Amino acid sequence: MEKLRVNLINSLEFYEKCLHGKGSENSFRYELMQPLKTMWDYLNVPLKAATPNGYDVVMASEMLGIWTPRKSIQQVSDNLSKLIETRIFEEYEEVIKKGVREFENIGYSIPLEEINLSILLGDEDSREMETNKGYSGFGGIPGYIMLMVVPNEFNKNRLKSALAHEFNHNVRFTFEPFNHGDVTVEEYLVIEGLAECFAEEIYGREFIGPWVENFDEEEMEYSREVIKEGRKTKGFAEVSAYMFGDEVAKKQGYNPVGLSANAGYTIGYHLVKEYLAKSKRSIAEATITPSGEIIRVSEFFN
Known part of the structure; x- marks a missing residue:
């Protein structure tokens, strides 16, 4: 290189x-x-x-x-x-x-x-x-x-x-470009989950960003179900409500969907962690893997 x-x-x-x-x-x-x-x-x-x-x-x-x-x-x-x-x-x-x-x-x-x-x-x-x-x-x-x-x-x-x-976003978008108008909830979950897992791989769990919340088991299951229902939703404005949660959605004029702050970032992080565990692939390999395959192999929404 x-x-x-x-x-x-x-x-x-x-x-x-x-x-x-x-x-x-x-x-x-x-x-x-x-x-x-x-x-x-x-x-x-x-x-x-x-x-x-x-x-x-x-x-x-x-x-x-x-x-x-x-x-x-x-x-x-x-x-x-x-x-x-x-x-x-x-x-x-x-x-x-x-x-x-x-x-x-x-x-x-x-x-x-x-x-x-x-x-x-x-x-x-x-x-x-x-x-x-x-x-x-x-x-x-x-x-x-x-x-x-x-x-x-x-x-x-x-x-x-x-x-x-x-940096992970930069690399990811050379492989699978970000389509502002057509991005789906599940694609955005993968994008942010990959980036935070990549940062964690290099610098450790203790330096993870505040956008990954410590949801308890009940909040995780609830958020997973809400996002599962809306995971095919398209368009940046619509998707943002799932990623950032209701408070930000209301402030920015998006329709709230019943989620806590940073729900999409949190779910995306755990989704990618599931993919890495099941696929046995590295985070670098995952970064150049299609979103659909990551969703499928993770079985996160099954």
């Missing part, structure tokens, strides 16, 4: 500029987000809206829980040094190398030449950040990863695991 390049976008330089009063919406667009333009283009998000206050990369970033210069600079003052102290800016390459080795071990050549990585400060006021205990990520477009962080005691040692999770 040829070496997979990791291009780290210099977000630290941008934040230092912000602290010296030189950060603006335009510098956010053209210095921090321009290197991700191919990703934003794929998502139909312009760097700058055609009309004032229109939908653009600043608004989209805020929706994802990313700090922008429209928010208080005090957040940067409070959190930048804490983010640096997590050491993720020193350790990101080793995370990707470890991930690549998992696939080298099964003889699989990842069809990517480079990954463009941006490690960003999250917005303390964001419901997205609050729900996920101060960190989140996006790896839905192969070759691009964003990690968003409001650093705290819970997440400071989990950022490598989160990056491994997003």
Whole structure:
């Protein structure tokens, strides 16, 4: 396998500029987000809206829980040094190398030449950040990863695991592309279950994300049955209600389906664990296995 390049976008330089009063919406667009333009283009998000206050990369970033210069600079003052102290800016390459080795071990050549990585400060006021205990990520477009962080005691040692999770998405979507309009509940379960099991394989159960809940047996069985009934449901908005649970569904305008927070992520994780146990395959092998086969072999909904 040829070496997979990791291009780290210099977000630290941008934040230092912000602290010296030189950060603006335009510098956010053209210095921090321009290197991700191919990703934003794929998502139909312009760097700058055609009309004032229109939908653009600043608004989209805020929706994802990313700090922008429209928010208080005090957040940067409070959190930048804490983010640096997590050491993720020193350790990101080793995370990707470890991930690549998992696939080298099964003889699989990842069809990517480079990954463009941006490690960003999250917005303390964001419901997205609050729900996920101060960190989140996006790896839905192969070759691009964003990690968003409001650093705290819970997440400071989990950022490598989160990056491994997003790296798995990158690899998975080169094998079985994500279809926003046609994705089914069961496909989304597999996507998220694979990513979290991959992160767990590399960094351990103790660093698993807060999106995998500790459901008791009754809650597990209930969630499994609700999701089983809706597992062929299609479309990102409809599927999101199953993945994120009723509280998020209501806030984002989706129809609630009677599930607790992160139910889909939790069920997806256990579904993939069942597949791995029954198939005796590695998590890397599972990552390049069709969703339908993972569902079938797992017997999770039988």
